[in-house]
Amino acid sequence: AAIAVQDAARMPGRLQIYQQGRDDAYRRRISLIRDLRHAADEGQFRLHYQPKIDIRTGQVVAAEALLRWQHPLYGMVSPAEFIPLAEHTGSTRSLTHWVLAEATRQLEIWAGRGFAIGLSVNISALDLQDADLVPYVGQLLKRHGVGAGQLTLEITESAVMTDPAHALVVLNALRACGVVLSVDDFGTGYSSLAHLKRLPVQELKIDQSFIRDLSETSDDAVIVRSTIDMSHSLSLSVVAEGVETLDSLHLLNVWGCDIAQGYVISRPLPPQVFEDWLIERQRGAATDDQGIAEA
Ligand code: C2E
Ligand code: MG
Ligand code: MG
Numbered sequence: 001a002a003i004a005v006q007d008a009a010r011m012p013g014r015l016q017i018y019q020q021g022r023d024d025a026y027r028r029r030i031s032l033i034r035d036l037r038h039a040a041d042e043g044q045f046r047l048h049y050q051p052k053i054d055i056r057t058g059q060v061v062a063a064e065a066l067l068r069w070q071h072p073l074y075g076m077v078s079p080a081e082f083i084p085l086a087e088h089t090g091s092t093r094s095l096t097h098w099v100l101a102e103a104t105r106q107l108e109i110w111a112g113r114g115f116a117i118g119l120s121v122n123i124s125a126l127d128l129q130d131a132d133l134v135p136y137v138g139q140l141l142k143r144h145g146v147g148a149g150q151l152t153l154e155i156t157e158s159a160v161m162t163d164p165a166h167a168l169v170v171l172n173a174l175r176a177c178g179v180v181l182s183v184d185d186f187g188t189g190y191s192s193l194a195h196l197k198r199l200p201v202q203e204l205k206i207d208q209s210f211i212r213d214l215s216e217t218s219d220d221a222v223i224v225r226s227t228i229d230m231s232h233s234l235s236l237s238v239v240a241e242g243v244e245t246l247d248s249l250h251l252l253n254v255w256g257c258d259i260a261q262g263y264v265i266s267r268p269l270p271p272q273v274f275e276d277w278l279i280e281r282q283r284g285a286a287t288d289d290q291g292i293a294e295a
């Protein structure tokens with residue numbers, strides 16, 4: 001702050017504002033790290049759900065659970081901001097456990113209401129170091145009567161690459177519990193399909209950066225098409241995330257992509273809104289059978 005005052009004397013205004021902004025960002029970071037520890041106990045977490053559809057039939061096959069934090073001071077804080085903070089401070093464990101418990105609880109509720117959909121949960125690289133992860137997941141599946149194949153765990157390729165030998169042990173144990181494994185944000189790390197071949201994964205999600213401006217002739221189209229083809233040759237189901245336009249959805253359908261997720265279908269929604277959306281969509285599908293054109 002002393003430097004800021006000096007600089008401000010030479011360059012009035014500008015630097016002071018810059019320094020102020022930096023102090024605020026720093027303070028916010030410190031507060032968020034501190035508050036994260038109690039957020040679950042204080043009931044500040046919620047899960048929102050974003051549908052994943054079978055591109056060919058238009059049917060909703062699953063949803064991804066996305067964590068939301070309602071902070072008492074800052075309001076809604078994005079996971080893109082607080083997940084990295086939790087990772088830096090090594091405190092993803094309690095957060096991940098909360099998400100898993102809530103997601104499996106939700107699956108049981110939906111099963112009871114006749115919604116036959118699966119649920120994906122994101123886990124962090126650090127979670128693979130948590131010795132309790134596998135037993136905890138096993139316990140939750142049993143407690144909530146979640147069947148094999150209903151729960152998917154999404155792991156980024158970089159998380160797996162940190163310690164591939166150990167990751168393999170954990171992933172195999174999760175598979176043995178009946179959990180489906182998905183590689184998230186594919187294409188952004190250093191991994192390749194050759195690496196994937198050695199992992200017990202069933203699904204690959206092409207990162208949204210390749211999907212956003214999709215057109216027939218773009219460089220991204222080449223990457224997306226070859227990723228779809230190679231995934232299929234490895235018997236992996238392919239998900240395109242971040243699908244924002246009907247044109248992209250159409251191209252992905254032509255190229256044989258299996259599943260789509262993105263704003264063109266729906267944003268992530270709170271549980272009740274998601275249920276209403278689902279019922280409304282199923283009612284629409286029963287009467288007009290529009291396949292992918294439904295949005
Ligand atoms: P992700 O797992 O790759 O999730 C997809 C992100 O893209 C979500 O952002 C989703 O809201 C957003 N998205 C979906 N469709 C579209 C679209 O059409 N356009 C655009 N522009 N964005 C779209 P969100 O919810 O902010 O989450 C960001 C990231 O935070 C996630 O990326 C994931 O890495 C992490 N995350 C979220 N929830 C959890 C969680 O419960 N645990 C952990 N460990 N990480 C989480
Ligand atoms: Mg994900
Ligand atoms: Mg992703």
Ligand code: MG
Binds near residue numbers: 185
């Ligand atoms: Mg991401």
